[in-house]
Amino acid sequence: MTHARQHPTQVVAHRGASEDAPEHTLAAYRKAIEDGADALECDVRLTADGHLVCVHDRRVNRTSNGRGAVSALELSDLSTLDFGSWKTRDPLGGRGEEPDWEYGPEDREATSVLTLERLLELVADADRRVELAIETKHPTRWAGQVEERLLLLLKRFGLDAPGAPEESPVRVMSFSARSLHRVHAASPTLPTVHLMQFASPRLRDGRLPEGVPIAGPSIRIVRSHPAYIERLKQSGHQVHVWTVNASQDVDACVALGVDAIITNRPRAVLDQLGR
Numbered sequence: 001m002t003h004a005r006q007h008p009t010q011v012v013a014h015r016g017a018s019e020d021a022p023e024h025t026l027a028a029y030r031k032a033i034e035d036g037a038d039a040l041e042c043d044v045r046l047t048a049d050g051h052l053v054c055v056h057d058r059r060v061n062r063t064s065n066g067r068g069a070v071s072a073l074e075l076s077d078l079s080t081l082d083f084g085s086w087k088t089r090d091p092l093g094g095r096g097e098e099p100d101w102e103y104g105p106e107d108r109e110a111t112s113v114l115t116l117e118r119l120l121e122l123v124a125d126a127d128r129r130v131e132l133a134i135e136t137k138h139p140t141r142w143a144g145q146v147e148e149r150l151l152l153l154l155k156r157f158g159l160d161a162p163g164a165p166e167e168s169p170v171r172v173m174s175f176s177a178r179s180l181h182r183v184h185a186a187s188p189t190l191p192t193v194h195l196m197q198f199a200s201p202r203l204r205d206g207r208l209p210e211g212v213p214i215a216g217p218s219i220r221i222v223r224s225h226p227a228y229i230e231r232l233k234q235s236g237h238q239v240h241v242w243t244v245n246a247s248q249d250v251d252a253c254v255a256l257g258v259d260a261i262i263t264n265r266p267r268a269v270l271d272q273l274g275r
C-alpha cells in the first residue's frame with residue numbers, strides 16, 4: 001500500500017507520550033500532539049454498558065486507583081477513577097526530571113478514563129493532521145461488538161469509509177486476524193494492521209491475512225529477523241514496528257525502511273530523525 005505521508009518514517013505515540021505522562025489519558029495524548037507526533041496509538045476495550053474506552057490491561061488495577069475488569073465496570077464507575085496518580089508515585093517521573101505533563105486540579109479530565117469518542121474529538125480539534133492507530137483488545141470475546149461499536153463511532157466522525165486506504169487518517173490494528181477481517185468486511189478501504197509479537201512461518205513468507213495491507217511486527221522480530229522485514233517491504237506491505245524506544249532500534253528501523261515507528265517517546269524519536 002502506498003501512503004500519502006509527509007515523512008518517510010511516521011512517528012506514532014504509543015498510548016500517547018506514555019514515557020512522560022500516564023498512558024491512555026488526555027494528558028498523554030495532548031503531550032504527544034504538542035511533541036509533534038504524526039499519529040497516536042490507543043487500545044480500546046468495551047465497558048459493561050457498551051462504551052469504548054482507551055485502556056490497555058484487562059483490569060484497571062495497574063493504571064488507576066480502582067480495581068476490576070473494564071468489561072465488568074460501567075463508564076460511570078470508570079469515571080470516578082484517577083488514571084494519573086500511579087505515574088506520579090515516582091515524583092521525578094523515573095528519569096531524574098520533573099514531569100512536564102502537570103495539570104491543574106480543575107483539569108480532572110486530563111487523567112480521567114478516556115473514551116475513544118473523546119480521543120476522536122481531540123484529534124478532530126488538532127490544528128494539524130494527526131492520525132490514529134486504534135488497537136482492538138480481546139475482540140474475540142465480544143463476538144464482533146468491539147468492531148461494530150468502533151465502526152459506528154468512526155462513522156459519526158466521518159472516518160469509517162475513506163475514499164482510499166492511503167487517505168485514511170485512521171487505521172485499525174489487532175493481534176487477532178478475525179478482528180481485522182470483521183473490520184475489512186464492513187469497511188474495505190479502512191486500513192488494517194496485523195500485529196505480531198513473534199516471528200512465524202507466515203511472516204517468513206511475507207504473507208499477511210487476506211485484505212490486511214500493513215504488518216505490525218514487534219521490535220523483537222526486527223532485531224532477530226531483519227530479512228523478514230525486507231521481504232514484507234518487497235511484497236509491497238507497509239511495516240509499522242512497536243514499541244521502539246532505544247536509539248539503536250530507531251536506527252535499525254530507519255535502515256530497513258520501516259514506515260512507522262511506534263514509541264513511548266515521540267519527541268526523542270523525532271529529535272533523532274532530525275525533525
Ligand code: G3P
Pocket residue numbers: 014041043056135195242243262
Ligand atoms: O502498537 C502495538 C502495540 O501496542 C501492541 O502491544 O501490548 O502495547 O498493546 P501492546
Ligand code: CA
Pocket residue numbers: 041042043135
Ligand atoms: Ca496497543
